[in-house]
Amino acid sequence: MAEKCQRIMAILDSLYPAPPVPLDHSDAYTLLIAVLLSAQCTDVRVNTVTPALFTLARTPQQMAKQSEEAIRAIIRPCGLSPQKSKAIKGLSELLLQRHGGEVPADLDALEALPGVGHKTAQVVMAQAFGVPSFPVDTHIHRLATRWGLTSGKSVEQTERDCKRLFPKEHWNKLHLQIIYFGRGQCPARGHDPAACPICSWAA
Ligand code: SF4
Numbered sequence: 001m002a003e004k005c006q007r008i009m010a011i012l013d014s015l016y017p018a019p020p021v022p023l024d025h026s027d028a029y030t031l032l033i034a035v036l037l038s039a040q041c042t043d044v045r046v047n048t049v050t051p052a053l054f055t056l057a058r059t060p061q062q063m064a065k066q067s068e069e070a071i072r073a074i075i076r077p078c079g080l081s082p083q084k085s086k087a088i089k090g091l092s093e094l095l096l097q098r099h100g101g102e103v104p105a106d107l108d109a110l111e112a113l114p115g116v117g118h119k120t121a122q123v124v125m126a127q128a129f130g131v132p133s134f135p136v137d138t139h140i141h142r143l144a145t146r147w148g149l150t151s152g153k154s155v156e157q158t159e160r161d162c163k164r165l166f167p168k169e170h171w172n173k174l175h176l177q178i179i180y181f182g183r184g185q186c187p188a189r190g191h192d193p194a195a196c197p198i199c200s201w202a203a
Pocket residue numbers: 143146182185186187191192193194196197198199200
């Protein structure tokens with residue numbers, strides 16, 4: 001298994017040597033909001049919506065002053081806008097009340113915010129604070145299962161297995177590389193696994 005993981009990392013490094021963070025942001029707060037908006041929405045669409053949202057408000061102080069309706073009107077293209085606008089306003093208020101208007105670099109404190117699940121919290125820990133994390137999205141869950149790295153039982157199990165199999169110092173880059181691999185290489189249907197740089201030998 002160790003050899004398999006090394007080979008997967010080498011292939012991903014050659015394909016995506018420096019994977020950029022896909023969601024446009026300027027600090028931990030704008031990243032947190034962008035990740036929240038990306039639930040059941042593409043990163044590309046989120047990036048088209050956030051400039052207007054962050055013109056309206058780009059700090060918890062400014063966002064807490066907005067009405068849910070004003071936020072919702074801007075984020076509507078991302079879907080789930082009633083829930084997301086409520087969460088954005090609510091978490092901004094809580095950041096002011098509990099954390100002095102700062103995004104806490106703490107997984108539990110992040111998960112305690114409205115609209116912030118385990119995956120979102122881990123993305124923020126990894127991409128805003130550089131803390132080794134392995135947020136598992138649908139691409140990672142599917143590919144890790146396909147490559148025989150995990151049983152595919154649950155995303156929680158996939159996270160545990162990926163963290164056990166890959167060296168901690170690679171987690172932050174690796175989770176992005178697998179996401180880019182899934183987006184770039186996996187067509188919706190009808191393709192030849194024999195031509196795939198990883199499935200051809202790892203599946
Ligand atoms: S064989 Fe298909 S599903 Fe498997 S990683 Fe390659 S492109 Fe994706």
